[in-house]
């Protein structure tokens with residue numbers, strides 16, 4: 001019965017009654033409040049032992065498990081000396097882990113909209129979040145000086161259900177914060193630390209929570225409490241929910257609120273890492289602080305740029321948030337004034353063309369404008385990003401654009417199957433995890449007997465298929481599918497099948513239904529006598545993505561046809577736990593993105609660690625990871641411009657590769673009953689591919705390529721009250737005002753119009769320029785040789801700098817004597833650009849003058 005009294009009338013107050021564990025068990029409480037347990041095998045086993053069934057029901061949430069543990073079980077455990085001994089050992093390991101002092105190095109702040117740490121923390125939607133979560137775990141393992149900032153969502157991303165028709169149902173169960181491993185960050189007086197963030201003239205209060213990840217902390221902002229209006233409380237309800245305006249508000253909270261939280265906690269990071277453009281507003285808040293501290297706007301820009309890295313994660317345009325000028329004005333208009341600039345100048349920070357009043361404010365452009373360094377997430381994606389952002393840098397060809405890359409990777413302890421880790425450890429040597437990206441260690445996999453490895457992997461497959469049966473049964477019963485069909489499907493799932501997995505976000509570019517181009521062919525392929533094949537699918541489509549949801553409907557529909565019963569299976573509600581089971585248990589991990597839209601992809605790496613062979617388009621990470629003896633590939637090059645023809649071709653290639661290579665290789669049995677040819681693929685993907693895609697390699701790359709250089713430039717610019725930032729800003733302003741007055745006075749170049757240049761002769765040029773008052777030492781003159789690829793496309797083949805021969809007053813003479821070396825037809829030009837000792841790359845001051 002519901003009461004007619006409202007809660008206020010009833011004067012109800014909340015009380016949190018915490019389960020009291022006896023002293024011997026109290027370490028469990030501690031362990032449950034640091035997510036470290038989730039990647040420590042012994043700690044995981046402890047929580048499993050308490051109550052395996054219940055633990056699973058609770059999404060492996062140890063805080064919830066302990067909170068609801070019944071007294072009889074508590075007493076039993078307290079009296080179980082073997083359990084207590086194990087508990088003490090784990091606690092000792094935990095303390096030893098925590099006791100190691102941090103490595104010296106720059107202090108880093110990492111910002112992300114989502115974090116995939118564990119299934120019980122609904123802070124993630126997909127790959128971006130899982131990457132960030134894996135990265136933080138590695139930051140802890142590598143013991144670096146890093147903390148992270150994000151939002152604590154009440155509902156997070158949706159849980160997926162399906163209707164009988166395959167319509168996606170969006171479920172949003174609330175998280176109970178008392179059952180999460182988070183704790184309030186408190187002020188010295190014991191009160192909860194809050195920061196205020198201005199949103200449309202209102203002050204929104206955000207509470208700060210701390211989520212310990214091993215040795216490091218993730219700080220999370222939460223607006224869902226009584227201080228705020230209903231609307232503002234909803235700011236931290238859903239991840240990627242709501243409209244564009246809602247997203248804008250969330251990004252203001254993350255960026256601006258995040259920087260305020262850092263300040264309030266007295267943390268003083270040297271380098272800021274923006275994981276995706278969602279966090280772009282953090283740089284605006286930092287600008288404001290620098291301006292308030294006495295720097296002029298252009299100086300503040302230098303201070304912020306010198307300490308910021310922006311990582312872009314997708315070449316899909318829809319993946320880059322943008323807001324109309326009108327919308328932005330409603331929220332951030334006052335910032336322009338606080339920064340000492342006009343509103344037009346403010347909006348220009350997020351535009352490709354600052355003078356185009358119709359152009360939206362784009363978070364990627366903003367992030368690029370205020371970050372000295374930018375990177376993509378695989379080698380290929382780095383190149384695609386250079387291409388994508390070339391319009392920001394007129395005068396440069398894509399391969400000159402300063403955007404670099406660090407290829408994504410995965411956190412080994414999170415994604416490896418325990419059994420395999422134990423098996424690897426028998427031959428990989430002692431403490432090998434500290435050197436986990438070293439291939440020489442992994443090559444010892446060849447010391448393991450084929451049959452032993454095959455059987456270990458087979459057990460993982462059986463575990464996966466057991467899970468599939470159980471899950472499918474529950475899903476189908478809930479959907480109301482007929483019992484006959486349900487049992488028909490369940491009975492046809494064969495443990496000896498070759499199992500392929502395809503699971504990821506259902507964005508249309510990932511082409512989940514490519515396999516169904518030709519159902520007849522697919523039918524023959526999965527129904528060969530004695531060579532059963534199973535395809536497992538899973539994944540969520542964004543609630544607003546009808547195209548993605550259509551793909552799910554199609555797969556569910558196919559999976560119910562009698563000829564595909566137990567062969568094509570869709571599992572509802574993809575999440576990190578399912579991802580583990582799948583990537584550990586399948587034989588082949590399949591990925592079929594439209595080139596070149598898969599920035600990296602990481603689930604294939606999880607598979608690789610576990611010896612699941614990949615079969616994928618040579619896009620993203622697989623373009624780097626693929627080797628012919630360690631998996632299969634669909635070619636990178638596009639054959640057809642028209643996508644439907646390309647899909648048809650790719651589907652043909654998939655069927656062909658399956659029929660002619662993968663299936664025969666897998667089922668070719670030797671005297672030992674297994675396929676040694678298959679096991680060679682398995683061992684090669686473990687030995688030659690997996691180590692490169694472990695998180696340690698990625699973290700090392702970030703330090704080497706970005707964090708260390710940024711820490712250096714941050715230190716250089718900030719010294720003596722930002723003296724260098726000021727000088728550098730003044731230099732830039734000076735060049736900007738004078739640049740358009742540069743003129744050519746004399747050009748004495750070999751006459752390439754009338755004569756060919758024989759190889760062996762020297763190409764001479766001498767050019768005199770009126771510098772319009774710019775110091776000649778600030779100018780670099782280059783000759784650029786291009787080769788024309790198409791009407792619109794040229795490729796840079798060679799750049800050589802001139803020497804400054806003479807400089808008097810406004811006159812500067814540059815000379816060049818060049819050995820042309822490469823024969824052929826080129827187009828060339830003389831490019832004058834700025835140079836300065838603080839310039840990290842040519843485009844840091846984006847001025848080009850063509851002679």
Ligand SMILES: *Cc1c(COP(=O)(O)O)cnc(C)c1O
Pocket residue numbers: 125126127128130503504505574575576579580600601602603604606
């Ligand atoms: C690893 C993972 C992803 C990322 O998959 P991609 O291969 O990058 O598409 C997405 N969702 C979950 C739950 C994951 O564990």
